[in-house]
Amino acid sequence: MGNVEKSLKDIGSFTKLPGANLFTTSTTKLFNWAQKSSLWPLSFGLACCAIEMMATFASRYDLDRLGMITRASPRQSDLMIIAGTVTIKMAERIKTLYDQMASPKWVIAAGSCAISGDHYRHIYSVVPGVDWVIPVDVYVPGCPPRPEDFIEGIMELQNLISNGKISPTYNVSTGGKNQIDIKKTKTKKQKNLIENKFINKNELLNYASQYKNKDFLYLKFITATDFEEGLTLTYVISNTKLGEDMEFHVNLGNSLEIDSLSELFVGADWQEREIYDLFGISFSGHPNLKRIMMPEDWIGHPLKKEYDMDTHNSPYRPTREEYESWKTKL
Amino acid sequence: MFIEFLSFSKPIFQSITTLILIVAYLVWLERKIAARMQSRIGPYLVGKPHGWLQPLADALKLMSKDDSKPSSSDSLLFNFGPIWVMVVSLSAFALLPFYFDNPMINASLSLMLFIAISSLIIVGIFVSGWSSSNKYSLISVMRSVAQIISYEIPLVISLLIPCILIGSLSFGDIIESQKNIWFIFSPGLGQISFVIFFISALAEGNRIPFDLSEAESELVSGYTTEYSGIKFALFYLAEYVHLFGISVLGSIIFFGGPHGPFITSNLIIVIKSLVFFTFIVFVRWSFFRIRIDQLLRFNWSKLIPISFVVLLIACLTKYFSEFN
Numbered sequence: 001m002g003n004v005e006k007s008l009k010d011i012g013s014f015t016k017l018p019g020a021n022l023f024t025t026s027t028t029k030l031f032n033w034a035q036k037s038s039l040w041p042l043s044f045g046l047a048c049c050a051i052e053m054m055a056t057f058a059s060r061y062d063l064d065r066l067g068m069i070t071r072a073s074p075r076q077s078d079l080m081i082i083a084g085t086v087t088i089k090m091a092e093r094i095k096t097l098y099d100q101m102a103s104p105k106w107v108i109a110a111g112s113c114a115i116s117g118d119h120y121r122h123i124y125s126v127v128p129g130v131d132w133v134i135p136v137d138v139y140v141p142g143c144p145p146r147p148e149d150f151i152e153g154i155m156e157l158q159n160l161i162s163n164g165k166i167s168p169t170y171n172v173s174t175g176g177k178n179q180i181d182i183k184k185t186k187t188k189k190q191k192n193l194i195e196n197k198f199i200n201k202n203e204l205l206n207y208a209s210q211y212k213n214k215d216f217l218y219l220k221f222i223t224a225t226d227f228e229e230g231l232t233l234t235y236v237i238s239n240t241k242l243g244e245d246m247e248f249h250v251n252l253g254n255s256l257e258i259d260s261l262s263e264l265f266v267g268a269d270w271q272e273r274e275i276y277d278l279f280g281i282s283f284s285g286h287p288n289l290k291r292i293m294m295p296e297d298w299i300g301h302p303l304k305k306e307y308d309m310d311t312h313n314s315p316y317r318p319t320r321e322e323y324e325s326w327k328t329k330l
Numbered sequence: 331m332f333i334e335f336l337s338f339s340k341p342i343f344q345s346i347t348t349l350i351l352i353v354a355y356l357v358w359l360e361r362k363i364a365a366r367m368q369s370r371i372g373p374y375l376v377g378k379p380h381g382w383l384q385p386l387a388d389a390l391k392l393m394s395k396d397d398s399k400p401s402s403s404d405s406l407l408f409n410f411g412p413i414w415v416m417v418v419s420l421s422a423f424a425l426l427p428f429y430f431d432n433p434m435i436n437a438s439l440s441l442m443l444f445i446a447i448s449s450l451i452i453v454g455i456f457v458s459g460w461s462s463s464n465k466y467s468l469i470s471v472m473r474s475v476a477q478i479i480s481y482e483i484p485l486v487i488s489l490l491i492p493c494i495l496i497g498s499l500s501f502g503d504i505i506e507s508q509k510n511i512w513f514i515f516s517p518g519l520g521q522i523s524f525v526i527f528f529i530s531a532l533a534e535g536n537r538i539p540f541d542l543s544e545a546e547s548e549l550v551s552g553y554t555t556e557y558s559g560i561k562f563a564l565f566y567l568a569e570y571v572h573l574f575g576i577s578v579l580g581s582i583i584f585f586g587g588p589h590g591p592f593i594t595s596n597l598i599i600v601i602k603s604l605v606f607f608t609f610i611v612f613v614r615w616s617f618f619r620i621r622i623d624q625l626l627r628f629n630w631s632k633l634i635p636i637s638f639v640v641l642l643i644a645c646l647t648k649y650f651s652e653f654n
Contacts, residue, residue, distance in 0.1 A: 034390030
């Protein structure tokens with residue numbers, strides 16, 4: 001029973017009077033202890049992080065050890081675990097559920113999508129972080145967070161509660177004091193990048209073959225960027241023996257044509273097809289310049305700035321009759 | 331006056347405190363058993379030896395929670411529901427010879443009175459679901475009323491069979507007659523009536539496979555959907571009090587009450603009802619939930635005819651053994 005005495009000492013103190021042993025505590029501490037010891041989460045999940053959350057509740061990790069059982073009704077739950085990407089459609093429901101929960105209530109944002117939107121951040125339907133909608137107490141990073149991370153987040157929340165954090169909480173701006181200036185932070189430079197420059201569009205083939213003769217045999221990647229003024233192509237080739245990279249860019253301006261590198265580097269084939277597919281740059285001399293990701297009859301190139309979701313719909317959608325005929329065929 | 335009131339109410343307070351303590355730890359026991367059945371550990375870190383402070387933490391947390399009420403609900407009925415459920419399920423214990431050697435109310439029809447009181451729980455449940463102004467609560471209480479009213483019939487008949495054979499409706503006589511052999515061991519009738527009693531007791535207590543009023547996949551959490559804080563705690567506790575009452579009733583009617591293998595004591599009743607309760611928990615965590623139409627069809631087309639046939643056989647047995 002030594003452990004009980006220790007846990008009692010955490011929430012109060014023992015005093016000895018002549019003839020009596022007293023245990024004194026404050027109700028705040030007692031109720032804080034009760035609230036942190038029986039956090040009942042609302043049972044709902046949004047995406048793949050919820051699978052990890054279920055694993056955390058299941059036999060190997062067992063959140064019931066901490067006194068957590070899921071409740072289906074928001075009125076009876078204390079904790080909301082946002083596990084997954086928050087879409088705008090779901091954000092309304094999350095707000096409603098949060099408002100329906102009886103206070104004191106806490107929120108854990110689990111997974112990088114719930115924290116910031118992650119790589120879905122710029123998609124039209126995704127909320128960039130659930131703290132745009134509801135206040136968040138603990139952020140659990142990960143993609144998805146492992147069950148250990150979930151448990152650590154919950155223990156962090158328990159620490160917050162036992163230190164007397166008042167709920168509901170709101171994200172108060174720190175007034176720019178503690179915010180990190182992004183420009184001042186040092187970016188990690190590539191050590192083995194020996195050259196990085198813009199070249200003219202016409203000298204691309206010469207330039208590339210010249211470096212290929214200097215043992216730069218491996219084309220790491222080709223990518224395109226759509227600035228408002230025009231498209232820019234970026235090439236990175238690498239000398240695997242010396243471990244050196246070199247990077248060169250081509251400003252295309254308004255023209256959408258450039259020589260293909262597929263004669264020099266075999267790996268350029270598919271990457272140029274992808275750039276053709278998504279940006280519409282045609283590579284002259286490419287053996288097989290077809291769309292690689294989108295359907296063949298797709299109109300427009302989706303990664304260009306001028307691409308509009310409404311005007312460039314998929315031109316082909318199977319109709320009800322076609323589905324039926326396929327069924328009978330199969 | 332006040333002293334008189336105290337001396338009168340002292341046994342009531344004693345027994346209610348004991349009962350609520352037992353029931354709080356029944357919740358803990360159920361969580362532990364469920365965890366073992368799913369190869370988990372269950373409550374462990376709240377109060378170090380196996381989470382023994384968990385019921386206290388849950389109760390304190392529910393007390394400190396905000397007491398929310400839907401703005402469109404009827405506040406009188408909304409508050410009345412949980413109090414009624416708790417009061418009724420506690421007052422049914424006044425009839426059971428459980429805490430004291432004699433029950434607090436010693437009536438000659440105590441078994442009938444027990445059934446009458448404990449079936450009043452449905453009034454509280456119905457009122458709370460009706461006044462929540464929530465469609466899930468309303469559907470839930472509709473199901474609950476249909477279920478409990480129809481399963482009341484086989485429950486009462488299965489309890490009548492031992493009463494007919496023994497010839498009394500008071501718990502004292504029923505316990506007395508099982509001094510030598512428990513009723514569950516009486517050939518044929520004992521086992522069949524126990525099976526009917528067990529099935530309809532599960533349905534009365536809203537337990538899986540008959541927990542249709544709280545089906546999470548369909549009705550958020552049934553008639554308690556809108557309740558938070560201490561009112562929800564009353565519902566939660568009342569459900570277990572009712573279940574424990576059924577367990578005590580089963581151990582008295584079918585398992586000989588305080589008659590143990592070597593000693594006769596009220597502690598034996600508690601042990602027997604804990605075993606009975608554990609069996610109910612086993613059933614809960616290993617079965618699926620059936621549909622409402624299956625539930626009612628099973629009752630009206632199978633359970634009730636069988637129980638009537640068994641009742642007839644019991645009457646004939648009594649007739650030929652007594653009068654010939």
